[in-house]
Amino acid sequence: MGGAAAASIAWSRCGGADCIRLSGLAAGLGGLDPGLSGLAAGLGVEVRPQLEVAAEGFPAMAGRLVRDGDDVCFVPRFGFADGTSYTIAVGGTTAAVLTRPRPQPAASTEVLAIYPTAAEVPRNLLRFYVWFSAPMSEGYAARHVQLVDATSNEPMAGAVLPAGSELWSADRRRLTVLLDPARIKRGLTAQRQAGYPLRRGEPFRVVVDDGFRDALGRRLRGAAERRYAVGADERRRVDPGTWTVFAPSGGTREPLEVEFDRPLDHGLLTRCLHVTGPDGLPVAGSPEPGPGERSWRLTPGRPWAPGSHRLIADPVLEDLAGNSVSRVFDRDLARPEDRPRPVSGTASVAFCAR
Amino acid sequence: MSEYGLRPGSANVQSAGPITFGPAGILFLADNGSATVFAVDVADQGRSAGPEPFDLADVDARIGSYLGCAASDVDIRDMAVHPVSHGVYLSVQRGHGAAGQAVLVRIGVPDGAVTDVPLGRVPVAQTAIGDAPAEDDQRQDVTLPTGDQGEEVTYGGRTIRILRRPIRTSTVTDMAYVDGDPGALLVAGLSNEEFSSRLRRIPFPFGADVTGNSLEIFHVSHGKWETAAPIRTFVPYDHGASILASYTCTPVVHFPLAGLAAGSKVVGRTVAELGSMNQPLDMVSFADEGEEYLLVANSSHGLIKIACRDIDGQAPLTTPREPVGVPRETKDLQGITRLANLNGGYVLALQVDGDGRRHLRSLKTASL
Numbered sequence: 048m049g050g051a052a053a054a055s056i057a058w059s060r061c062g063g064a065d066c067i068r069l070s071g072l073a074a075g076l077g078g079l080d081p082g083l084s085g086l087a088a089g090l091g092v093e094v095r096p097q098l099e100v101a102a103e104g105f106p107a108m109a110g111r112l113v114r115d116g117d118d119v120c121f122v123p124r125f126g127f128a129d130g131t132s133y134t135i136a137v138g139g140t141t142a143a144v145l146t147r148p149r150p151q152p153a154a155s156t157e158v159l160a161i162y163p164t165a166a167e168v169p170r171n172l173l174r175f176y177v178w179f180s181a182p183m184s185e186g187y188a189a190r191h192v193q194l195v196d197a198t199s200n201e202p203m204a205g206a207v208l209p210a211g212s213e214l215w216s217a218d219r220r221r222l223t224v225l226l227d228p229a230r231i232k233r234g235l236t237a238q239r240q241a242g243y244p245l246r247r248g249e250p251f252r253v254v255v256d257d258g259f260r261d262a263l264g265r266r267l268r269g270a271a272e273r274r275y276a277v278g279a280d281e282r283r284r285v286d287p288g289t290w291t292v293f294a295p296s297g298g299t300r301e302p303l304e305v306e307f308d309r310p311l312d313h314g315l316l317t318r319c320l321h322v323t324g325p326d327g328l329p330v331a332g333s334p335e336p337g338p339g340e341r342s343w344r345l346t347p348g349r350p351w352a353p354g355s356h357r358l359i360a361d362p363v364l365e366d367l368a369g370n371s372v373s374r375v376f377d378r379d380l381a382r383p384e385d386r387p388r389p390v391s392g393t394a395s396v397a398f399c400a401r
Numbered sequence: 402m403s404e405y406g407l408r409p410g411s412a413n414v415q416s417a418g419p420i421t422f423g424p425a426g427i428l429f430l431a432d433n434g435s436a437t438v439f440a441v442d443v444a445d446q447g448r449s450a451g452p453e454p455f456d457l458a459d460v461d462a463r464i465g466s467y468l469g470c471a472a473s474d475v476d477i478r479d480m481a482v483h484p485v486s487h488g489v490y491l492s493v494q495r496g497h498g499a500a501g502q503a504v505l506v507r508i509g510v511p512d513g514a515v516t517d518v519p520l521g522r523v524p525v526a527q528t529a530i531g532d533a534p535a536e537d538d539q540r541q542d543v544t545l546p547t548g549d550q551g552e553e554v555t556y557g558g559r560t561i562r563i564l565r566r567p568i569r570t571s572t573v574t575d576m577a578y579v580d581g582d583p584g585a586l587l588v589a590g591l592s593n594e595e596f597s598s599r600l601r602r603i604p605f606p607f608g609a610d611v612t613g614n615s616l617e618i619f620h621v622s623h624g625k626w627e628t629a630a631p632i633r634t635f636v637p638y639d640h641g642a643s644i645l646a647s648y649t650c651t652p653v654v655h656f657p658l659a660g661l662a663a664g665s666k667v668v669g670r671t672v673a674e675l676g677s678m679n680q681p682l683d684m685v686s687f688a689d690e691g692e693e694y695l696l697v698a699n700s701s702h703g704l705i706k707i708a709c710r711d712i713d714g715q716a717p718l719t720t721p722r723e724p725v726g727v728p729r730e731t732k733d734l735q736g737i738t739r740l741a742n743l744n745g746g747y748v749l750a751l752q753v754d755g756d757g758r759r760h761l762r763s764l765k766t767a768s769l
Contacts (some may be wrong), residue, residue, distance in 0.1 A: 063602075095466055096465060096466060096469050096470060097464050098465055099464040099472065100459050100460075100472065100474060101466070102458075102459065102462075105463050105513070106463060106466050106467040106515045108468070108470065109467055109469070109517065110469075125495060125516070126470045126500070127504075128469060128470040128474060128496060131469070156724050182498070183498070184497035184501070185497065186497055212433070212477065212572045212574055212591060214592075215572075215593065217436075223593040223594070229651055231621065232626065233622075233626050234622040234625050235651070235652065236651075239653065260497065261498065262498035262499040263498060263499055264497065264500070282651060295643075313535070314593070314594045315595060363595045365595055369596040374629070374704075376628065378628065379625065380621070380624070380627055381625070
């Protein structure tokens with residue numbers, strides 16, 4: 048069969064899947080069973096992607112040959128990749144090279160927000176979040192998200208936790224970026240040698256450039272950035288007792304307003320605060336972090352019942368430096384007041400709807 | 402496979418994560434898309450392999466050739482070696498974004514043949530990571546349900562109903578299986594929100610009710626500061642009695658596995674630091690002339706070798722100095738990102754060269 052030749056070789060569809068169609072190759076095969084496993088070996092059809100590095104012994108692309116009338120179709124087990132060229136060999140001879148088109152749809156995805164939104168962050172800032180308007184591709188964060196010194200405009204090398212797994216929300220729209228914890232934790236060699244990633248009094252910018260690809264492989268519509276001033280370290284536990292609660296009036300749908308003593312982590316804030324009513328049942332409504340993540344409000348779905356309510360904080364709630372309700376991020380063993388606090392389930396603040 | 406609770410089904414992995422072998426040739430695969438760990442019978446038919454080394458140049462391009470894509474579209478996320486056939490299993494993400502696809506690739510030893518391992522219609526069991534943490538584990542997503550879901554809790558004289566939900570997206574950074582009765586799969590993860598140190602111990606076969614518990618691991622640095630930190634990579638040694646864990650911030654910490662109660666806080670013993678601007682990537686243990694050693698692959702230094710007896714004899718670090726902690730040898734072996742025990746005489750390394758090409762390379766343990 049080595050002498051068999053196809054009249055034409057082209058992209059096509061076969062049985063609902065993309066394929067490479069070799070027209071006329073099956074002519075003369077007679078009553079050969081369509082789709083039979085021996086077809087590939089018998090016809091000597093092999094498909095290979097063109098690679099920068101290629102050598103003898105590289106495997107052919109996985110797939111199967113399907114007979115379609117007088118044609119033979121190569122249906123790959125893993126789809127053809129956009130922009131990749133494929134060499135089709137028949138009987139050991141290159142018969143065609145086909146290049147998969149690379150669609151260039153217009154960029155439509157953009158950065159919706161960068162958190163925190165506070166103008167000033169503590170020197171020991173632990174993480175920030177980047178929200179995108181559509182699901183994103185993995186593998187671009189290290190090259191396309193940077194911290195930049197706002198004075199010199201130089202990238203701050205080594206500020207962000209390098210390599211390893213990217214941290215995405217399940218829908219791939221929110222990226223969590225950690226500053227290198229080894230440079231924030233006291234007592235570690237990295238902290239002593241390289242110092243904090245941020246320097247007090249020296250502003251910086253978080254920059255997301257437009258090379259970041261969305262899930263469809265498109266660049267962003269534009270770059271995005273947020274500028275921060277850098278303040279003092281924050282090394283205190285988050286204490287709901289220090290919060291200011293502005294109680295709403297009973298019988299109204301006024302929002303409950305809570306002001307914090309410092310900005311809190313946006314990601315955790317959206318899920319770690321809840322309110323229960325006089326009956327002990329949760330108050331349904333629309334929670335919303337306030338400007339700079341220094342406050343939180345809850346607009347109830349129904350008017351407030353008069354009487355005693357509770358604002359309940361999940362102990363995992365952290366501030367910008369990773370201090371939570373139950374522990375400080377980086378505990379000085381000589382400070383008994385920083386010992387992890389046993390919090391049974393939740394911490395709460397009482398207030399009364401007037 | 403039914404004795405391990407595996408039933409015909411599919412391991413629908415969305416985002417390739419760490420892999421490791423368990424008992425009877427069962428492979429555990431972490432899916433970082435759905436926060437699930439699958440146990441799959443890979444039905445490896447390979448014959449029992451010998452003590453020879455195995456090397457394969459351009460493993461990424463070979464896989465690309467088989468999968469029909471460029472080597473740059475082959476993201477090799479983890480590597481495991483089958484205990485009998487010594488076949489090399491690679492957890493691969495092919496392509497990016499919506500077109501991305503998780504593929505389990507098998508490299509035959511010694512022929513180097515590339516195939517993919519079917520994950521559909523195979524004996525499989527699965528467990529969600531973060532489901533049902535221990536009752537007293539505070540580190541979970543607590544919500545107040547509107548219906549009658551959840552449970553009643555009482556505090557301050559008041560009873561409310563709360564719903565404990567699976568912890569938010571957690572990216573599995575490493576897994577290991579330790580024998581026992583029952584055996585257990587250890588899973589380290591990195592949360593995309595709270596900064597915590599969670600090592601889950603999931604009994605295997607996976608239970609119908611309890612899917613695991615989590616241990617809070619803290620490490621004490623220089624006797625002065627204690628912090629929680631996510632484990633990046635870890636390795637059981639001393640027949641599973643001890644764990645050596647390396648953190649995102651490069652301290653290397655020892656803690657005993659035996660006797661850990663569910664949901665307990667464990668304070669580890671910091672025994673080494675691997676230096677600044679560096680990330681631990683993978684660890685493996687091997688024996689040589691009756692002594693057990695550990696190898697640590699990391700992003701900024703050559704391969705590091707540590708003797709287990711030095712770990713056992715290392716007092717907790719109290720005086721910062723560089724290099725800090727247990728004696729270690731740094732080998733002139735750069736670019737190693739993954740490690741696995743090949744056959745006792747050799748450790749298999751996935752190594753990236755200066756041109757970004759990735760190769761499989763055997764390291765003779767007696768020469769390390």
